[in-house]
Amino acid sequence: METSMRLTLWPLRLLVTGHLVAVLAQPVLAGRFLTGDVDAIAVHGAVGSSLAAAGLVLVVAASVYVLAGRGRVWVAPAAVVLLLAEGVQIGAGYTRNLALHVPLGVTVVVASVLLAIWVWTPSAGRVR
Template sequence: MNTLVQPTGTARRPRLSLWFLRVATTVHLVLVLAQPVLAGLFLTGDVDAITVHGTVGSALAAVSLVQIGLTLVYVFRRGRLWVLPVVVALFLAVGAQIGLGFSRVLEVHVPLGVAIATASVLLAVWVWSPSAARPRGGAR
């Protein structure tokens, strides 16, 4: 039996690709939410927390890059198209955030961090919602 042929009347929809995207998005969210905690620890006197803050930021960039690849697969499997530009924008924002942090441009670094955290929470909420599993075109 050829498993690549789909039965008549069934729409190809994201399944495994969505689960991989969900895992990557959740890891991304955990890393994003750790950042203000680490910054707060640094501000309260734990000087080693800033090193961890930078390391987590670099890990966040790597996870964001993986997330882009997984989003491409998700979109290819008839997932929602709008997710790709959102994930790419998050990756670019994380890159800018790293540069701003190392340059100590905190007047932009802090609000951009809030924007990244907000977008990451909203994306994670959506990716775990039932609408993320629906294929493009509304077919069920």
């Protein structure tokens, strides 16, 4: 693996993994709220809002991976789409639009899981 690829892939891997942990906490926190833990919704909102900041950092890391590390080109646009989806998700949550919030949340979780799986495969370390 080329040095520039290694230097850009490891931060991307760590950020994607941390992002995934926060994303996976969201349905757990929502479930706790639905079972009567009213304080869990505040944590759910805080974690959701922090995901926007994490998503922005993820976009930067993905862009550096693509441009400086010569990684797969689709990763940067995928990170942007994920960030935009999280922004819409936050808006839908705060307006209590559950008809959008729940299915979009499932989509964000699935996309985050798939990205996290891919970033740890050997394919992610190959220069394009």
